[in-house]
Amino acid sequence: MISFNATAGRHGTCWRRERALAHLPGPFFLLLTSAWNLWRRERALAHLPGPDHRGLFGGMDFINKKAVHREATKLVNQYGPLFKLRILAFHAVVITDPVLATAVLRSRDLDKMRFQYSFLDPFLGGANMLTGPTDEHWRAVRKAVAPAFSASSMREAFRQVRERSQQLVAILLEAGPGKAHNVDEMLLKESMDVIGAPDCAGLISAPNRAGGDPGAAQNVQALLSSTKEIEMRLAQIFRWWRLWHRDVRQGWLIISRFRAIVQTLLDHIQAAPPTPGSFADLLRRARDPRTGAALSSRQMFPEIAALFFAGIDTTGHTGTFVMYMISQHPAVAAKLAKELEAAGLLVTPARPCPRALEFADLAQLPYLQAVIKETLRLYPPVAVGQIRCNASKDVVLAGRLTLPRGTAVWVPHAALHMAAFNWPQPDAFLPERWLTEEGLLAPDIEYADPALLALPPEWYSPADLAAVAGGSGGSTDGVAASAAARPRRYMPFAEGPRNCVGQSLAKMSLAATIATLLQTFTFRLADEMGGPEGVRAQEHYSLVIGLSEGMLMHLDARPGVTCVAAAAAACG
Numbered sequence: 001m002i003s004f005n006a007t008a009g010r011h012g013t014c015w016r017r018e019r020a021l022a023h024l025p026g027p028f029f030l031l032l033t034s035a036w037n038l039w040r041r042e043r044a045l046a047h048l049p050g051p052d053h054r055g056l057f058g059g060m061d062f063i064n065k066k067a068v069h070r071e072a073t074k075l076v077n078q079y080g081p082l083f084k085l086r087i088l089a090f091h092a093v094v095i096t097d098p099v100l101a102t103a104v105l106r107s108r109d110l111d112k113m114r115f116q117y118s119f120l121d122p123f124l125g126g127a128n129m130l131t132g133p134t135d136e137h138w139r140a141v142r143k144a145v146a147p148a149f150s151a152s153s154m155r156e157a158f159r160q161v162r163e164r165s166q167q168l169v170a171i172l173l174e175a176g177p178g179k180a181h182n183v184d185e186m187l188l189k190e191s192m193d194v195i196g197a198p199d200c201a202g203l204i205s206a207p208n209r210a211g212g213d214p215g216a217a218q219n220v221q222a223l224l225s226s227t228k229e230i231e232m233r234l235a236q237i238f239r240w241w242r243l244w245h246r247d248v249r250q251g252w253l254i255i256s257r258f259r260a261i262v263q264t265l266l267d268h269i270q271a272a273p274p275t276p277g278s279f280a281d282l283l284r285r286a287r288d289p290r291t292g293a294a295l296s297s298r299q300m301f302p303e304i305a306a307l308f309f310a311g312i313d314t315t316g317h318t319g320t321f322v323m324y325m326i327s328q329h330p331a332v333a334a335k336l337a338k339e340l341e342a343a344g345l346l347v348t349p350a351r352p353c354p355r356a357l358e359f360a361d362l363a364q365l366p367y368l369q370a371v372i373k374e375t376l377r378l379y380p381p382v383a384v385g386q387i388r389c390n391a392s393k394d395v396v397l398a399g400r401l402t403l404p405r406g407t408a409v410w411v412p413h414a415a416l417h418m419a420a421f422n423w424p425q426p427d428a429f430l431p432e433r434w435l436t437e438e439g440l441l442a443p444d445i446e447y448a449d450p451a452l453l454a455l456p457p458e459w460y461s462p463a464d465l466a467a468v469a470g471g472s473g474g475s476t477d478g479v480a481a482s483a484a485a486r487p488r489r490y491m492p493f494a495e496g497p498r499n500c501v502g503q504s505l506a507k508m509s510l511a512a513t514i515a516t517l518l519q520t521f522t523f524r525l526a527d528e529m530g531g532p533e534g535v536r537a538q539e540h541y542s543l544v545i546g547l548s549e550g551m552l553m554h555l556d557a558r559p560g561v562t563c564v565a566a567a568a569a570a571c572g
């Protein structure tokens with residue numbers, strides 16, 4: 001494998017020079033060491049290709065773009081799998097070669113760039129599993145809560161998802177044909193309800209139900225709006241103090257409501273034992289590695305806030321893009337209907353009341369799984385991807401490239417998924433690419449393709465090549481490569497120790513929700529969206545890929561759906 005040598009090594013003289021500056025007064029010391037590090041990074045990365053960012057701001061205009069993930073993809077297709085960028089005084093090495101990208105994300109010498117995540121901490125009540133460093137505390141919490149997302153927990157959670165999706169079907173049928181629905185809002189509420197359901201005892205539940213508890217409805221609105229407010233504050237960094245603007249004051253209220261909801265949930269969890277095995281239950285049982293005591297309220301608060309924050313928008317927007325992709329590809333929609341029909345799940349004139357979807361069905365719907373995978377390839381919610389850094393030591397990448405300390409290593413997910421050198425027909429929506437000739441899910445597609453490695457051969461060690469060849473039946477020098485060692489060209493849920501802890505819940509709930517809707521409806525993009533161009537114009541990236549005004553669609557009842565009662569029976 002690629003080796004990372006966190007080392008002062010041949011840069012020993014640099015450290016000595018830096019120490020020699022330490023006797024200077026504080027501000028001078030800071031200024032000179034910053035200039036010194038800037039110069040070292042410029043020099044070390046000089047031979048890499050990259051845009052010619054001159055001037056003080058470097059590529060600042062690039063990160064201010066509305067759809068920054070699309071800009072990153074353009075740069076990757078222009079400069080290749082390894083290039084450099086500079087934004088202000090930050091240097092980044094951008095990696096979309098699957099072998100290097102995977103090694104970077106699995107490396108223990110590089111950690112999350114805390115600077116990037118620390119902006120979220122004030123909203124979430126402090127550092128947490130998502131934003132904190134990869135330290136003992138993170139390890140203890142992650143290990144404690146991971147069973148909440150195990151296969152057996154998913155079997156339990158499936159019932160909640162199915163129940164909520166069935167309610168959605170009933171609401172949509174009741175609304176009648178002709179009405180365009182904002183499916184983005186619908187699915188965000190659904191994913192919020194699913195994440196909150198096992199632990200939160202209805203405090204935020206039933207968002208899609210008509211005439212529910214008004215308090216719960218307000219909580220839902222506050223949770224949805226808080227993510228938008230956080231996005232706006234990150235985009236406009238001085239927004240928070242412009243109190244003379246009404247929407248800014250409103251924003252403060254939204255954030256305080258979000259925190260009040262999390263506090264109520266926390267009080268609730270501490271007052272009564274939560275569902276055994278649930279996230280809340282496992283969090284209560286987690287131990288602080290420093291003291292051996294249970295986590296304090298101050299430690300639990302940000303973990304709960306982060307769960308909602310990390311899970312709702314990612315899953316909700318992905319569901320929206322899956323529906324959108326199906327609406328735009330009639331042949332795909334027809335194949336999905338055929339798959340559901342063959343499983344006895346589709347409403348048809350001959351079968352107005354098919355059986356309800358079961359957990360075991362999900363594994364038997366490979367075409368649906370392929371559609372979701374392909375949508376996540378084109379629209380990975382965390383499209384900008386992962387940034388890693390070592391702030392205290394130089395790191396040598398693949399034995400060839402020295403990254404002076406403080407150099408950011410950036411793996412942009414959307415660009416990795418859409419780079420012309422990683423995928424054939426990268427822009428096309430082709431669920432079939434995920435399937436074998438027999439129509440089963442192909443196991444190898446998410447891993448690097450040995451025929452497509454784009455860096456010069458000297459970048460890959462024999463062990464790398466063995467790992468790449470692992471799934472295609474051989475190794476180059478007899479070194480066996482396990483599946484876990486294989487480099488990936490597809491990572492919507494990230495990669496390495498900081499990958500998504502909730503991915504099993506996301507995958508299960510997406511498949512169950514979309515399958516349940518497809519049993520009864522076909523999907524049609526509303527004219528108000530302005531076709532695919534209109535959708536693309538609305539696309540933006542702040543914390544995740546989203547659409548500024550949501551996604552309006554018609555859900556047309558399939559022939560055979562005769563009335564609400566029939567559909568309810570079909571789903572239940």
Ligand code: HEM
Pocket residue numbers: 129130131142195306307310311312314315318380381382385386492493494497498499500501502503505506
């Ligand atoms: C389609 C849906 C989802 C996608 C694509 C997704 C993707 C990701 C990605 C890329 C990361 C790494 C983020 C980063 O480091 O900046 C992440 C982390 C995380 N996700 Fe997800 N996620 C999804 C759904 C969920 C759900 C449903 C939950 C929980 C209910 C969840 C909880 C988390 C948490 C807690 C982390 C931090 C894990 C750690 O660092 O140990 N995610 N997710």
